[in-house]
Amino acid sequence: MIERIWSGKSPLYLLLLPLAWLYGLVSGAIRLSYKLGLRKAWHSPVPVVVVGNLTAGGNGKTPVVIWLVEQLQARGIRAGVVSRGYGGKAENYPLLLTPQSTTDQAGDEPVLIYQRTGAPVAVAPDRSAAVKALIEHAQPQIIITDDGLQHYALARDKEIVVVDGVRRFGNGWWLPAGPMRERAGRLQSVDAVIVNGGEAKAGEIAMCLQPGEAVNLNTDERRAVQTLQNVVAMAGIGHPPRFFATLKQCGLEPVRTVGLADHQALNEADVSKLVQSGQTLLMTEKDAVKCRAFAAGHDNWWYLPVDAHLSEPQAAQLLNSVSALIK
Template sequence: MIERIWSGDSGLWRLLLPLSWLYGLISSLLRLCYRLGWRKAWRAPVPVVVVGNLTAGGNGKTPVAIWLVQALQQRGLRPGVVSRGYGGKAKVYPLVLDSTTTTGEAGDEPVLIYQRTGAAVAVSPKRKEAVQALLAKGDIDIIITDDGLQHYALARDFEIVVVDGQRRFGNGWWLPAGPMRERASRLKSVDAVITNGGQAQDNEIAMRLMPGQAINLRTGEAQPLSALANVVAMAGIGHPPRFFSTLRQHGVAPVKEVPFADHQDYSEAQLTALTGKDQILLMTEKDAVKAKRFAAANWWYLPVDAELPPEQEKALLNRILALKSHS
């Protein structure tokens, strides 16, 4: 229902307009306070790059953050990652992740980034505290914030916005009548716009999510996606249809598609019940970090990687690398 409202297919968005006006007023005033210096943003001693979005969930932001961390690591830098840690409830903040940190403590996306990149990752509702915790524990050259475009309390040196190239901005209204955290005009002030799928517009960088091999949650065995048959697909991400579409585009026709809410936690019984005899349960990597501790032998996940055009990728990375030389 929410997708139909946000896309404009349902007229119910009009009933939510008063709440959207209030949301827009509050968010605009907050940003204005920082622009005018009435509220002070804290500036880290190293460059800060924000990877965020203008809409609520499901744009491909975290794969872009992973791509950026790995690209910087390949160039000899030591990036650290900070996040709100949505969905996690740590006993103490800031929380610096290690191999024992659970998604219940840190949230699914920070754990996913930590496991994929090996970079230092910290979570806290106050990004300043997360940055300080990382800097106190070791040498960090640059900070990447996974989300946080609207967290103006942390000064930033470079802003990347990830846009869903198919859904774009829906009906264009602020939450909850539409999907917008900020209006589309905000794109004029950011440093780069990466468009996930669909058609990239002028001055946007086209990006696509490329699946790798399917990986068994229990054993770590890797198999080509095409080798899997009798598949039940599940996805607890911001936009589950994208995952199901990716499977079909690469030759997998699931016998059943099961969408879950973004950041949803799972139980063993809940996921076990999804498959019958001789069926495979195939999930996203974001789901896998929550389900691995109780995984069954027939559970697999599909990692995806952000892929940018080589020339645009090189140009974007050069701009970000230049931040380090000027710090």
């Protein structure tokens, strides 16, 4: 239902407009207070790059963070990552991730980024505190923030916005009448706009998510995804249909698809119920970081990693501009 409302296919958004106006008024006032100097943003001694979005829901932001970190690492640059850690609840903040950190503590996206990149990752509701912890303990040359475009308490040196190229901005209204955290005009003030899927407009960087081989949660065996049999596909991401569409593009037609809420907590009993004898469970990598803790004995559980691929030469230009922030 919410997708229909946000896409403009349902007139029910009209009932939510008063709340949307209130949301827009409050969020606009907060941003203006920082622009006028009424509130002070904290400036990190290390360059900060925000990778965020204007809309609620999955846009492909985390794969972009992973891509950016890995590209900087390939250039010999030490990048650290900070996140709000949505879905996690640590005993103390800021939390510096270790190989023992769980998604219950840190949230699924920070754990995924840490496992994929090996970069230092810090989580805290106050992103400035997370940045300070990284600087003290990891000495990064640059900080990438996963989300946080609207977290104006942390000053930033560069802003990158990721846009879902298929859904774009829906009906264009603020939450909850529409998907917008800020209006589309905000794009005029950011440094780069990356468009995931669909068609990129002039000045935007085209991106696609390319799947790799399916990976077994227990054995780490890798296999071409289309060779899996009797697949039940599970996706607990911001926009599950994107994952299911990716599977079809790979030549795989699941016998059933299960869309879950973004950041939804998972347990062995509930996940086990999704498949019957002889069926294979295939999930996103984001789900896999939550399921790995209780995957023992479930040799029919697999996940599909995806990598962000950005168009050239815009990708190189973006990397050059980010690298130039380091003195």
